[in-house]
Amino acid sequence: MSQTARASTAPGKQMLSEQVYAHLRDAIMRGDHAPGSPLKPQDLAKEQGVSLAVVREALVRVVGDGLADRLPNRGFAVPSFSDRRWQEIAEARRTVEPVVLRMSVERGDVEWEARVRAAHHRLVRTPAYAPEEGEHYTAAWAEAxxxxxRTLLEGCGNHALLETFDRLWTASELARRWSARRTPGRDGVEEHRALEEAALARDADTAAAVLAQHLTLTAAALTGDPAPA
Structure with a gap:
């Protein structure tokens, strides 16, 4: 194949890989694949009408997101629902995020303050539950x-730390969706308000402490058997 032909096909393959990756990521997050179930490249390639190479590339990216495991000599699989696994992710978040929030409070500018206010306003105004979704949070609330x-942490200005947050968030979000239970007596609205107030007051100690407690309560909810899809 000539260099011109290779150049013309590369963007098409990249687009296919992106589409398969997005489809697979969304399917896992929706619960289409049960915890611990295998992700067979041949089946996925047939389902999506693409090559094995495209599927394998997408699977590697999903593994990087923490939404799949690569098992030696056994291919790929959705993570098993393990309390230990999610508690380790929670421990990582409690270790990393309060430190990054401190940096954000110390470094964030006026534009960062405005983004934090706007993000909090959107979160407060977005319904967390809808009758048709039962105990599951709405997609709009989950995104808000x-x-x-993430906006709270963006004032740090460190892209490597923000990428770490993105990966840990995605992995813990999968666990939260599987558990899908409200925590009795927990006031998430107040917790988020306290986070916003401490951050915008430039009180790094309080902001870090509030976030650590918030993450501890979240970790406590991510235990037990996965909710039915």
Missing amino acids: HRVFH
Whole structure:
């Protein structure tokens, strides 16, 4: 194949890989694949009408997101629902995120403050539950929740730390969706308000402590058997 032909096909393959990756990522997050179930490249390639190479590339990316495991001599699989696994992710978040929030409070500018206020306003105004979704959070609230937490940290200005947050968030979000239970007596609205107030007051100690407690309570909810899809 000539260099011109290779150049013309590369973008098409990249687009296919992106589409398969997005489809697989969404399917796992929706619960289409049960915890611990195998992700067979041949089956996925047939389902999506693409080559094995495209599927394998997408699977490697999903593994990088923490949404699949690569098992020696056994291919790929959705993570098993293990309390230990999610508690380790929670421990990583409690170790990393309060430190990054401190940096964000110390470094964030006026534009960061405005983004934090806007993200919190959106979170408060977005319904967390809908009758048709039962105990599951709405997709709109889940996204507003992610944006608020990420915006709090963006003032740090460190892209490597923010990428670490993105990966840990995705992995813990999968666990949260599987558990899908409300925590009795927990006031998430107040927790988020306290986070916003401490961050915008430039009180790094309080902000870090509030976030650590918030993450501890979240970890406590991510235990037990996965909820039915």
